[in-house]
Amino acid sequence: MCVLYATLIFPFYRSNLRHLPTPPGNFLLGHTLSFVLASSANALPLRFMRSALDAPLIRILHAFGSEWVLVNGVEATREIWQSNVRAFKRPDFFKKAIVEIAGVGMVGLEGEAHRVERRAFAVPFSLGGIKKLVPLFNAKAAQLSSRIKTLVRRSNGEPIDAHGIFTKTALEVVGLATLGVEVDSLSIGGYTFADLYHRILDPPPLGQIIFAINLFIPIRHWLPLQENRKFVQANQCLSIMLQRVISERKHEICALSRNAGVEDNSQTKDDRTDFLSFMIRENQWSEEEILGHLLSFMSAGHDTSALALTWATLTLCLHPSMQSRLRAEIQANLPANGRPSYTNLESLPFLNAFIKEVLRCFAPITFNPRTPINDTFVCGTLIPAGTPLLLSPQVLNFNPTIWGPDAETFDPERWMPGDERADMFPLSRDPFAMASFGYGPRICIGKAFAVAEIKSVIVEMVSKFEVVRGWDERGKKMMGRDLVKSVGDEDVFGGVEVKNFMTLKPKEGVWVNFRALDD
Numbered sequence: 197m198c199v200l201y202a203t204l205i206f207p208f209y210r211s212n213l214r215h216l217p218t219p220p221g222n223f224l225l226g227h228t229l230s231f232v233l234a235s236s237a238n239a240l241p242l243r244f245m246r247s248a249l250d251a252p253l254i255r256i257l258h259a260f261g262s263e264w265v266l267v268n269g270v271e272a273t274r275e276i277w278q279s280n281v282r283a284f285k286r287p288d289f290f291k292k293a294i295v296e297i298a299g300v301g302m303v304g305l306e307g308e309a310h311r312v313e314r315r316a317f318a319v320p321f322s323l324g325g326i327k328k329l330v331p332l333f334n335a336k337a338a339q340l341s342s343r344i345k346t347l348v349r350r351s352n353g354e355p356i357d358a359h360g361i362f363t364k365t366a367l368e369v370v371g372l373a374t375l376g377v378e379v380d381s382l383s384i385g386g387y388t389f390a391d392l393y394h395r396i397l398d399p400p401p402l403g404q405i406i407f408a409i410n411l412f413i414p415i416r417h418w419l420p421l422q423e424n425r426k427f428v429q430a431n432q433c434l435s436i437m438l439q440r441v442i443s444e445r446k447h448e449i450c451a452l453s454r455n456a457g458v459e460d461n462s463q464t465k466d467d468r469t470d471f472l473s474f475m476i477r478e479n480q481w482s483e484e485e486i487l488g489h490l491l492s493f494m495s496a497g498h499d500t501s502a503l504a505l506t507w508a509t510l511t512l513c514l515h516p517s518m519q520s521r522l523r524a525e526i527q528a529n530l531p532a533n534g535r536p537s538y539t540n541l542e543s544l545p546f547l548n549a550f551i552k553e554v555l556r557c558f559a560p561i562t563f564n565p566r567t568p569i570n571d572t573f574v575c576g577t578l579i580p581a582g583t584p585l586l587l588s589p590q591v592l593n594f595n596p597t598i599w600g601p602d603a604e605t606f607d608p609e610r611w612m613p614g615d616e617r618a619d620m621f622p623l624s625r626d627p628f629a630m631a632s633f634g635y636g637p638r639i640c641i642g643k644a645f646a647v648a649e650i651k652s653v654i655v656e657m658v659s660k661f662e663v664v665r666g667w668d669e670r671g672k673k674m675m676g677r678d679l680v681k682s683v684g685d686e687d688v689f690g691g692v693e694v695k696n697f698m699t700l701k702p703k704e705g706v707w708v709n710f711r712a713l714d715d
């Protein structure tokens with residue numbers, strides 16, 4: 197009886213949300229199965245957006261009449277992310293997901309506790325803090341070039357998976373910035389730091405299913421499957437490894453303080469710029485809290501940047517003329533020593549436009565939900581407390597009412613000064629239109645870090661290599677350096693398939709031929 201009411205009566209005759217556009221789904225399961233089986237996490241939200249372009253909110257029916265709301269407009273997003281931000285929190289299932297993969301640091305906090313932590317990290321993530329990190333980004337970018345040359349030699353000129361190499365580099369970058377050590381130097385029981393993160397952030401299909409079920413039914417701690425045990429073990433090993441680094445650093449900084457005769461670590465003269473040393477000097481966090489922050493910076497900060505670099509490389513392969521234009525801009529404006537400063541990196545208009553367009557068309561985070569704490573109005577519709585509001589960056593980033601009819605075309609020109617689309621579609625210049633980093637008090641704290649890091653790596657790549665696509669029309673690695681001739685009518689992914697996951701990951705890598713320009 198209850199099931200009949202929930203599926204046949206409540207959603208259509210009683211629900212507050214029944215007047216919102218609702219794409220038709222299975223009468224019993226709604227869209228639940230379609231979401232699980234979708235080709236990517238963006239597939240359904242984009243389809244729903246295209247079916248109701250002007251609607252600020254779209255209702256999604258799930259199994260047995262449960263309701264979600266897809267946020268589809270700039271105004272609704274602004275209310276949730278900024279003007280009425282205190283009325284919302286992250287849904288419990290989502291918090292559980294991010295705490296599982298990113299620890300209990302800032303990403304898992306809400307309300308006043310979150311505001312206090314954001315303020316505490318304002319200095320290391322400020323522009324001044326990021327400027328100091330640019331030499332580190334440049335050094336790691338140069339190391340990446342050498343690594344690529346070695347891989348090209350070893351592979352006899354066969355394509356290399358760009359996603360794999362950028363993941364390694366982005367983990368090393370965030371590892372150095374966060375911990376102040378090379379992550380390659382850390383290992384436990386024969387596993388490296390990178391192995392453990394790979395298990396957590398890039399699970400095989402069974403691992404993804406366990407992850408999804410565990411969000412709603414707690415199976416993680418008893419499910420006797422090897423894949424599950426591997427995940428739990430990887431998380432434990434990471435924590436042990438990081439706890440060791442924390443204790444060692446604490447001893448070092450305390451010894452420095454003692455030797456200098458100062459009572460308080462914050463007065464210690466120590467020129468380390470990493471976030472761990474900062475936290476120990478500030479002395480306001482327990483070791484457990486420090487561990488939570490480290491885990492969240494490391495996981496929030498490497499997978500995302502690696503994906504942005506991967507998709508940037510894919511677009512460079514698909515648009516060789518953009519590659520040449522970037523190379524010319526870099527050669528004309530940057531110091532010949534190949535070590536650009538933060539100001540240098542910011543001074544290149546086409547690079548700037550190119551990175552923005554990559555982040556618009558390939559938002560690395562696929563969904564970022566919220567829920568009202570109490571019944572709350574959004575754009576005039578009363579949303580019952582607890583209803584999941586699905587904010588999917590790609591839905592705003594591809595909405596033609598915001599960006600114009602070519603919203604789904606990769607075109608950096610739209611960001612260049614004087615492009616007429618800015619006047620024709622003024623909403624596209626609204627900060628809430630570009631949803632890839634979020635906005636408001638919870639905007640990605642690492643945005644400036646990520647953008648500077650991505651620019652530094654792209655400058656190095658484009659200066660040292662020509663990149664040529666090494667995958668065929670179906671996304672598979674090509675052998676024997678065949679070239680796919682027609683790229684004109686392909687979608688933004690150029691045939692590369694993605695996983696149905698929280699981040700926009702390629703299913704089988706993005707295969708690229710790197711041709712050194714100095715050969």
Ligand code: HEM
Nearest residue numbers: 302303496497500501504561632633634638640641642646
């Ligand atoms: C291209 C790269 C990146 C993208 C696309 C990205 C995107 C995002 C998004 C969408 C959020 C959620 C915002 C919200 O809930 O409204 C977020 C939060 C966060 N990001 Fe990033 N991120 C990137 C890189 C980084 C880096 C490099 C770091 C650190 C070094 C970082 C650290 C964080 C943290 C700590 C949060 C939680 C902030 C809070 O809850 O206040 N991210 N990021």
